Amino acid sequence: MLLTQDDWYETSRDLDWTFSYVDRAAAFPTEWTGAEGIPEDAWEAWEEPFRVSYRDYVRVQREKESGVKAVSNALQRAGSYDQLPASHVAASQMHMGLITMVEYMAVTMQSRFCRFAPSPKWRNLGVFGLLDETRHTQLSLRFSHALLKHDTRFDWAQKAYHTNQWAVVAAKNLFDDIMLNADCVEACLASNLTLEHGFSNIQFVALASDAMAAGDVNWSNLLSSIQTDEARHAQQGFPTLEVVMAHDPGRAQRIVDVAFWRASRIFQTLTGPAMDYYTPLDKRKMSYKEFMLEWIVDQHERVLEDYGLKRPWYWDDFLYSLDNGQHAMQLGLWFYRPTLFWNTSAGVSRDERAWLNDKYPQWEENWGVLWDEVIRNINAGHIDRTLPETLPALCSVTQLPLGTAMSRDRLAPVSLVRDGRVHHFDSEISKWCFEQEPERYAGHRTVVDRFIGGEIQPMDLPGALAWMGLTPDVMGDDTDGYRWAREYATESKATESKA
Amino acid sequence: MALFPIVGRLVGDFIPHLVAVDTDDTMDTVARKVAVHSVGRRVAAPPGVPSYDVYLGDRRLDPSVKLGELSLLPLQWLDVRIRD
Ligand SMILES: [Fe+2]
Ligand SMILES: [Fe+2]
Numbered sequence A: 001m002l003l004t005q006d007d008w009y010e011t012s013r014d015l016d017w018t019f020s021y022v023d024r025a026a027a028f029p030t031e032w033t034g035a036e037g038i039p040e041d042a043w044e045a046w047e048e049p050f051r052v053s054y055r056d057y058v059r060v061q062r063e064k065e066s067g068v069k070a071v072s073n074a075l076q077r078a079g080s081y082d083q084l085p086a087s088h089v090a091a092s093q094m095h096m097g098l099i100t101m102v103e104y105m106a107v108t109m110q111s112r113f114c115r116f117a118p119s120p121k122w123r124n125l126g127v128f129g130l131l132d133e134t135r136h137t138q139l140s141l142r143f144s145h146a147l148l149k150h151d152t153r154f155d156w157a158q159k160a161y162h163t164n165q166w167a168v169v170a171a172k173n174l175f176d177d178i179m180l181n182a183d184c185v186e187a188c189l190a191s192n193l194t195l196e197h198g199f200s201n202i203q204f205v206a207l208a209s210d211a212m213a214a215g216d217v218n219w220s221n222l223l224s225s226i227q228t229d230e231a232r233h234a235q236q237g238f239p240t241l242e243v244v245m246a247h248d249p250g251r252a253q254r255i256v257d258v259a260f261w262r263a264s265r266i267f268q269t270l271t272g273p274a275m276d277y278y279t280p281l282d283k284r285k286m287s288y289k290e291f292m293l294e295w296i297v298d299q300h301e302r303v304l305e306d307y308g309l310k311r312p313w314y315w316d317d318f319l320y321s322l323d324n325g326q327h328a329m330q331l332g333l334w335f336y337r338p339t340l341f342w343n344t345s346a347g348v349s350r351d352e353r354a355w356l357n358d359k360y361p362q363w364e365e366n367w368g369v370l371w372d373e374v375i376r377n378i379n380a381g382h383i384d385r386t387l388p389e390t391l392p393a394l395c396s397v398t399q400l401p402l403g404t405a406m407s408r409d410r411l412a413p414v415s416l417v418r419d420g421r422v423h424h425f426d427s428e429i430s431k432w433c434f435e436q437e438p439e440r441y442a443g444h445r446t447v448v449d450r451f452i453g454g455e456i457q458p459m460d461l462p463g464a465l466a467w468m469g470l471t472p473d474v475m476g477d478d479t480d481g482y483r484w485a486r487e488y489a490t491e492s493k494a495t496e497s498k499a
Numbered sequence B: 001m002a003l004f005p006i007v008g009r010l011v012g013d014f015i016p017h018l019v020a021v022d023t024d025d026t027m028d029t030v031a032r033k034v035a036v037h038s039v040g041r042r043v044a045a046p047p048g049v050p051s052y053d054v055y056l057g058d059r060r061l062d063p064s065v066k067l068g069e070l071s072l073l074p075l076q077w078l079d080v081r082i083r084d
Helices: A005-012 A040-045 A054-078 A086-116 A120-147 A152-162 A166-180 A184-213 A217-247 A249-278 A288-307 A315-335 A350-359 A363-379 A428-436 A447-452 A461-467 A483-498 B027-035
Strands: A415-418 A421-424 B003-010 B017-022 B052-056 B059-061 B077-082
Touching: A040 A217, A054 A120, A054 A217, A086 A120, A086 A152, A086 A166, A086 A184, A086 A217, A086 A249, A120 A152, A120 A217, A152 A166, A166 A184, A166 A249, A184 A217, A184 A249, A184 A288, A217 A249, A217 A288, A249 A288, A249 A315, A249 A350, A249 A428, A288 A315, A315 A363, A315 A428, A350 A363, A363 A483, A415 A428, A447 B017, B003 B027, B017 B027, B027 B052, B027 B077
Parallel strands: B003 B077
Antiparallel strands: A415 A421, B003 B017, B052 B059, B052 B077
């Protein structure tokens, strides 16, 4: 008689044993487990949030794989790529460049759980997590490789993390920190619980739905398939949070609060502009802010409440940022377009502007006036004045430009001096993150630090572009060739003749 | 005389920039070097020839004072305001 899963499951994953010739502390150093201050037997309470056998896992994953592959083969034959809107394609190139290698970093993180997680059940689940992330890496590389013949920008799926492109440096800084540098407990709370359970919805659900609407069935399908894995392995965060809450709630609160802010800044950079500016207007379902409120904020608040955590102290500032940060980022991305490896859609034609004003009542006052000057320059033929001549100042924690977290009204210096070096921050929140563990962040050098340190030669914008690995075939430009600005030309001439 | 990096923000613009100035630059020169990255790019130029004030925190700096006399750390944030 064959045993059912329930008969053997408990025994099969209870692989802990009592060490006889080595100290437990040597086999599981707390620097790796992150279990400092948590009694060993506390981990017995760690219960799997889902049960899966290897046989079942492989069967289900195999089905998913063949589903994705069938769709992508059919679409490649149909040549559907050529019909996609340019701004939408830009969003997929940005995603592939900035996310593919993060999937691979997640393989390493899950492997660390397999070896060093403080609970044998968790170590067991880590195996499925690492297989998931291997699949995500391979899927993304396969997708990008197939599109290389259309555009060399898809090469950045593999190349990006081997360059110094500034957005990559910022993303790498976060993921190095919470996936590769963190111990198991912290990696789990920051990456599984906060990032995957919370934020990956916005990249893999919202963007998948926008991609489907834009006609990119291939990419949409890939994102949705990845999300089915994310939704499962993200749950490793819950039992971990439960154990840490029982023994060191202050640490749990700090890890989650830092991770939530840092993740929200990266998604504001990536997904914010993609949703509010790149997705074709008639295909937009929700604004970035609406999606964040409904899918991320509500869910995060529920998790906080269920596990006895407090709302982060910076909640009001975070909500203010949801009204502004992605707009700052978009204006910055567009203005600094030669520093990107994807083309950028301005997304501020009259109709799009009406949508922005409807979704964000402060948009005109905070951002529209700045775009107006850009539009005047385009229509007067001064493209040179719509391009940068120096670098923006950068945040010592997020590595993102100062001024891109809030609005220009609230822009004020937030800085501190440590060992004779001035550190600037994009917000009081980022400064607070730094102050939690100054030695963790102080040694990181932003692109600006490297520039003034003489690493970038010649010390000008072309020198910086070469240093970032940006070649003319990938360097970003306006997706629409500035045609979107023409409809403003009449009004713009009128203003100029008055002046 | 030495090249000196500051963080310069033209008040009204949305980001401050890394600006290379010289320790011999007066505040008038510093102001122009900061403003060039914002005025006429994202912030509309005022009519006529614009003049500027430089602020260190809340303190308005004398237009003729030289940057080197302020003994600042590299990457000090200076605000530049269009004078009206
Ligand atoms: Fe993944
Ligand atoms: Fe994941």
